[in-house]
Amino acid sequence: MDTTATTLPSIDLRRVDINPDFWYPIAWSKDLRRGKTIGRRFGRHPVALVRPQDGTVFALEDRCAHRQVPLSKGVVEGEAVKCCYHGWAYGRSGRCIDVPYLGKGKLPNGVKTYPCREAGGLIFIFPGDAEKADAIPLPPLAQVDNPAFKTRHFSPAVGCHYTFMHENLMDMNHQFLHRRQMGQIRARFLGQDEGENFVEARYSFARSGNQQPLAERLIFGKHVDDPNRVQPIEEVVTIRTTYPYQSLKIHDKDGDLIMELFAAYVPSNADGSSCQTFGLLSVLRPKTPLLIDIIWPALGVFTNRIFLEDKAVVEMEQQAWRELGGDHNVEVFPIVNKLRRLLARHGVPHEDAPRSHRA
Amino acid sequence: MDTTATTLPSIDLRRVDINPDFWYPIAWSKDLRRGKTIGRRFGRHPVALVRPQDGTVFALEDRCAHRQVPLSKGVVEGEAVKCCYHGWAYGRSGRCIDVPYLGKGKLPNGVKTYPCREAGGLIFIFPGDAEKADAIPLPPLAQVDNPAFKTRHFSPAVGCHYTFMHENLMDMNHQFLHRRQMGQIRARFLGQDEGENFVEARYSFARSGNQQPLAERLIFGKHVDDPNRVQPIEEVVTIRTTYPYQSLKIHDKDGDLIMELFAAYVPSNADGSSCQTFGLLSVLRPKTPLLIDIIWPALGVFTNRIFLEDKAVVEMEQQAWRELGGDHNVEVFPIVNKLRRLLARHGVPHEDAPRSHRA
Amino acid sequence: MDTTATTLPSIDLRRVDINPDFWYPIAWSKDLRRGKTIGRRFGRHPVALVRPQDGTVFALEDRCAHRQVPLSKGVVEGEAVKCCYHGWAYGRSGRCIDVPYLGKGKLPNGVKTYPCREAGGLIFIFPGDAEKADAIPLPPLAQVDNPAFKTRHFSPAVGCHYTFMHENLMDMNHQFLHRRQMGQIRARFLGQDEGENFVEARYSFARSGNQQPLAERLIFGKHVDDPNRVQPIEEVVTIRTTYPYQSLKIHDKDGDLIMELFAAYVPSNADGSSCQTFGLLSVLRPKTPLLIDIIWPALGVFTNRIFLEDKAVVEMEQQAWRELGGDHNVEVFPIVNKLRRLLARHGVPHEDAPRSHRA
Incomplete structure (x- = not known):
């Protein structure tokens, strides 16, 4: 009955705290009058x-x-x-x-x-060593200042360690999770890049089924549906964790940026089992000026549905971690293992909550 | 103010896990399409x-x-x-x-x-040493395959250790708990039996009050109501824990089986503080063919009310165990002490949930 | 990031249990038929x-x-x-x-x-050494037996250690908390008294704003509103903790008692993080016989609103204590420090809940 026999890594990634010596968003500007x-x-x-x-x-x-x-x-x-x-x-x-x-x-x-600083509609704090704050820049905030793009805010609370969020987005093989929203789409890994403080994965997408949801079509463009052929999607999706932030960029077949996501996952409780996501999703405005406003609500519903599926699954991962008493992840995808090492290397040991002082 | 002075037994029965080397029901067949x-x-x-x-x-x-x-x-x-x-x-x-x-x-x-096996509308697993599974039979499932009986399923979740459930049913002196449902019925202990893997108690019932609820009358038969006399009920009730299952059988005055209950109490969480009951209640079909279908709903309501009283009281026992930090049971009824020793002897030490792995 | 550097006192007041060798109310007489x-x-x-x-x-x-x-x-x-x-x-x-x-x-x-005793509409028990019970008197219960006063009962449950309640009432500088209910009222400390088993603080009140809520006016009397002048209120408010009880008395300018509060804060769970308040609020009946009955509902609403503010803030104190793992109170008001020493001196060490007995 022992299911814990798997060798645990010497460091449990879910016991690594996020490094406080960075700027972290903790509120939207509009929420503080x-x-x-x-x-x-x-x-x-x-x-x-x-x-x-x-x-x-x-x-x-x-x-x-x-x-x-x-x-x-x-x-x-x-x-x-x-x-x-x-x-x-x-x-x-x-x-x-x-x-x-x-x-x-x-x-x-x-x-x-x-x-404390304010930029792109977000309020940031620097929770670590205040003397380092000036030397550390704010992250690039998608295309929030670029009028050619329209930017959506989202900020769901998620009941999991922040590292699960990074792994979720980096591994695009998890499109299976979104099969109801995204049809029979399949990720194809194109390549990767790595540096001291980042890892990056690039994917293209192909479709095998014959149904393309409306909102996906509005984002990725229309595809001729031929159920017998795999349809290559020309766009390239680049996902990058530049510690401690994450971005996703979509370039079209001409290499032009058409969508960019900035995300920060900010721990929000003492034991590290929950985080607050702050996301900025910038979408290139189409040439027809009104089109973006027409598709905007559908895009919101679409991204929200996808996000709810991600939220549900990372919370199941957190729940399994709690029940098993540790991280039993068996990773086979090399870029995710690189990401895990990046997160472990830049993080800090978990700061336990203080115990009650006893008389 | 110390209420914990009572000598604790060397083994706390509520820290004894159920022996995994048996077949346990964990779902109803109809719930898995x-x-x-x-x-x-x-x-x-x-x-x-x-x-x-x-x-x-x-x-x-x-x-x-x-x-x-x-x-x-x-x-x-x-x-x-x-x-x-x-x-x-x-x-x-x-x-x-x-x-x-x-x-x-x-x-x-x-x-x-x-x-994994399927029988009597239940799906069973063998959670222990799989090599032993073939040698261990499924339990007898009341009269589920006997067309002379009609069988009801019930499966309440109960917030207590499985051992409280065994003790509850074995000790028929707890009819006082059901005084509102069963009137002034009083159990009379007739005798007991014991073996390596079972204990059994036999009771008859007598009534002192003058009101007999409808459903009880339908199960136990009509009694001439004379408030001044104790009315013997001719049926014999036999309760038996054959580890790890429990059964209750009612035989009429001619020795014929008229009702049989099979129950398994399957632990359903890590600390042993909850269990899932799987019960099969077989009732002999009366000679008038339609009668059983007419009384069936009333029988369901009646057994459900009784069960809710049992559920409430065993959950209070679990709550007291938690507050007192151990089992303070002071048992005076010998058959229950035999049962407790049976459950302790056949069980296994509590498997604590794993602690979080710390970096 | 360490916020716990403040030197903790050698005794954490929130780990001091209330002394059981006193009479404590635990129910209202009317609730037990x-x-x-x-x-x-x-x-x-x-x-x-x-x-x-x-x-x-x-x-x-x-x-x-x-x-x-x-x-x-x-x-x-x-x-x-x-x-x-x-x-x-x-x-x-x-x-x-x-x-x-x-x-x-x-x-x-x-x-x-x-x-067990019953007085003033309350049922008291003596939870400590029963042999001491006869020698220990019941506390004075406001003016519950005085027909010149009308007495209101109140008994809110509060999610905090009982000591926070004593400190809350003793420190009348917390009128700032009730600024919406009590306007710009400001407490003025008049003096104090102290003995082996009590501390007492006396205050008068002055008003700087120009709005006087109705109920306050009914309690404290009407004041001529001149926004440019501080208005002295002639009444003297005396707050006293006579271990383990607390009282608040208001005397008018002639030295006559016009209001008296008795309060006991009775711990109601194992870890000391909640208590049940039992309060008796006696108000002198005005000379116009019906007036008290007319203002009574408004007085109830007024005192209830104030109490809800107190409840919210002491529960925030308890929450901070839990998160910080100890009492970080930095007290600057001498009478509160005297009170804290009184509560620590008369209390008893915290009795931890028993741990589960392990086989």
């Missing part, structure tokens, strides 16, 4: 994002120094956020600048801050 | 049952060898089941027979299989 | 309260000595409670007085009892 604060998480760390009436967003540890309740439940006044409970106030520097019932000379310590 | 697969559990082990278009049902470990997602979420094609994720295919032998994107020469290992 | 039994909890200990047809309420350990199922699910007959399962009967002494299928000579042991 002027004069407001919201609470988000990076792994086990709660983060309060504050957008004053004037000035840029800033990010604080989301626990008042007094009684550890979330500052994001508080009130923004001027450049400060006041804790909801006793009104302790904190500025952009994290310093406690007012305790309403205490003399100014005896103010207590403040709270941790996170470097 | 041709060309389909379903997922079930035996303790902490997930099991995929597969019924090909042709041929008999087979049982595989319900985790793809690749990424451990359930094969029962996949697709049955011919004699094989294909994993829903990347389409790895497994045959009846558990061997991986196809990875769509891999040469046939380098196929990875397959998955564990379980001996 | 004659001839009935109900189940309640004191920490990890389940308690069955029994009110016979004749005689006073008594309290038993809520686990049958036989199979540990709750006696409070049973039936009261005469002066005894019969377990719902096999009908074992227990009297006021906790002794097992009947097992229906066993000779009277061989009755098993009984269950633990708790000294």
Whole structure:
């Protein structure tokens, strides 16, 4: 009855934490209005994002120094956020600048801050060593600033370790999972590339069945359906994990970019069993100006259905990991093994949640 | 305030796992159609049952060898089941027979299989040492094959250790629990029997009150109601645990069998705190041919109400066990103590769930 | 990323159990009718309260000595409670007085009892050393027996350690939390008192804003609203923890008592992360006889809204404690630190729940 006999790797990839010395999106800009604060998480760390009436967003540890309740439940006044409970106030520097019932000379310590930036409709923090933040650039955010493209946001929460998400997208042989949405499409591996901080896989697609869903046709173009012949699709799909982000690009037969996806999978709880996806999907606007607006809703439904299938399967992987007590993955696809080594190499050891202090 | 002072037995019966070297029902035949697969559990082990278009049902470990997602979420094609994720295919032998994107020469290992049989509307697996399976017979399945009886299926999930279920039925003094359903019925212990792999208790019943519920009357026959006299019921009820199954038989005053119950309590999670009951209740068809069909629904309601009371009380026992951190049972009824020793003797030590592997 | 660097106190107040050698309310009298039994909890200990047809309420350990199922699910007959399962009967002494299928000579042991009293509409038990019970008085129950006052009951369950509740009320600087209910009211600390088993803080209140909610006005009296002046409120609010209870009294400018609150926070689960509040709020009846009945519903809504804000914030404190694995409170208000020392000094070490016994 022992199903655990498989040799475990010396490092369990699902116990590797994401490297905090990068910029991570943790909220959409539109979700934080002027004069407001919201609470988000990076792994086990709660983060309060504050957008004053004037000035840029800033990010604080989301626990008042007094009684550890979330500052994001508080009130923004001027450049400060006041804790909801006793009104302790904190500025952009994290310093406690007012305790309403205490003399100014005896103010207590403040709270941790996170470097914070805003770009492409996303709010980023730098959860690691703040001194490194300036030297580390934000990632390229698909074609969000390119007017030739229209960009969709998506941000599903997924109940799995962030590494499952990278593996899911990198291995396009999983088109079998989407057989109901994408018909009898089959990935063909074209080649790969690898560097210190990235791995990349390139695929083309061929169709064996005779039904092409509408939205797929709108994205990939129409194919003459001949059930007896494999239909080559001319586009090339390039998937790349540039640590810690992931991108997917589709180029047409002329080598022009027609679609680009940016995705970040941000751990959202203490034990690493859930993550928050932030995705930007940029699609080239067709020459007929209105067409993109017409297909946009169908594209949304289509990508959402596909994503729900991915979400279901990676959550089953997480569930199996929990039940088996470790990673039993037996990988046969070389690019996925390269990806796994990349994620293990750049990650950091899992930070266990603190145990209760006992008297 | 210490309520745990009672001496614990050297073996905690609720930490004894059921012996896997027996045939256990894990699904009803009608729930698995041709060309389909379903997922079930035996303790902490997930099991995929597969019924090909042709041929008999087979049982595989319900985790793809690749990424451990359930094969029962996949697709049955011919004699094989294909994993829903990347389409790895497994045959009846558990061997991986196809990875769509891999040469046939380098196929990875397959998955564990379980001996599997079908009888009496139930699908059985043999979760233990497969070499022993042929030598171990299926249990007698009440009167499921006897046309003189009509047989009802029931299969409630219960949130308790399987041993509580055996004790519940064996101790007919618990009729007090069913006082609202069965009136003032009182069990009278007639005798017992015991062997290496079974214990048996025999009871008759007497009534002191004056109300006899309809369904009970239909099962046990009509009694002249005299509130001032204890009314002997002539039937003899025999309850027997023949490890690991349980049966209840009712014989009438002439010694003829009029009702027979077969029950198996199959652990359904990793820590042993839940089980799936599979029950077959065979009732002798009365001489008036249509009568059994008329009383059948009332019989169902009646047995279901009784069962819900049993379910509630055994789940309270499990809850107390969890809170107290062990079995504090103080048993005064000898046959139940014999039963407890039988269950402890034939069971196996609890198999703890694996801990997460730490890097 | 380490947010736990703050020096922890040598005793974690949230790991200090409440001292069982006091009388604790665990139910309202009106919830237990004659001839009935109900189940309640004191920490990890389940308690069955029994009110016979004749005689006073008594309290038993809520686990049958036989199979540990709750006696409070049973039936009261005469002066005894019969377990719902096999009908074992227990009297006021906790002794097992009947097992229906066993000779009277061989009755098993009984269950633990708790000294039990009833006063002010509350049922109290003494969970600690029963020999001390007679020497320890019941607490003063606000003005529940004073006809000049009308008394409201309230009993919300709160998901936090009982000590957070004491700190919440004692520190009136938390009026900021109730800014939507109480306007721009500000507490002014007047002084304190301290003894071996109590701490006391006195406050007056001043208002800076210009809106006075109706119910507050009804409680505290009408103030002439001048937004440019701070309005002193003449009443004095006295908050006192007399271990293990808490009270709040409001005296008017003449020194007459106009409102009194009694509160007990009774731990209601094994790990100390929840408690059941029992509160009595006595309000002086105004000279116009009907006025109190008219304002009563508004007073209820008002106090309930305030309480929901308190409940939300103390539950956030408990959540932060769990995530941080200990008490990181940085207290700057001296009376709260005195209170914390009082609670630590009179409490007892946390009693961990028993671990499962392993074979």
